[in-house]
Amino acid sequence: GAVVSQHPSRVICKSGTSVKIECRSLDFQATTMFWYRQFPKQSLMLMATSNEGSKATYEQGVEKDKFLINHASLTLSTLTVTSAHPEDSSFYICSALERTETGELFFGEGSRLTVL
């Protein structure tokens, strides 16, 4: 299957700093990518839908200015957690949509963010 690379896998930062997480589709073009947040032993919560060349669509309750999403190319979407605080600590997962008839989704390996 197709490969989605997510980087970094782990990041620790100080409160008030910004952190960028990258999501790349390695062998296919993804006009749409999704960003999820997952709390321990819980399901994935969709944060936003990232569309290449346009503004991201955020789910209700997700702060746009807090979680900046950029999808500048067909293979790269980035999530920037701005002015991070300890409550932003979480596991963030991206997925990329491959343009087939059934719209196959492929997931990155996730990024563990810890804000001190």
Added chain:
Amino acid sequence: AQSVAQPEDQVNVAEGNPLTVKCTYSVSGNPYLFWYVQYPNRGLQFLLKYITGDNLVKGSYGFEAEFNKSQTSFHLKKPSALVSDSALYFCAVRDRSSSNTGKLIFGQGTTLQVKP
């Protein structure tokens, strides 16, 4: 509204015994149904999907799932469990009308514990 329910937080089974992880769904039309597995601190791995055709779907690692339209269920099964199957399992649904958007709705997840 679309929804997915996984009624069991945890399923315990002895190695070599058959396992079942339950999933029911609610969508307005005909669904695409998926099962994913997640190991600790990793992204989601695709197991299998139901799109159309035979109600019994075979997937990776010996897993299979049966689509039951009348019961709106898509239970995951395996004839003989392995200790290495211990992980977190997610059922997901996507309305066919949203196939181009790729937006998945996930269940709460079920932890499978296989004991030697």
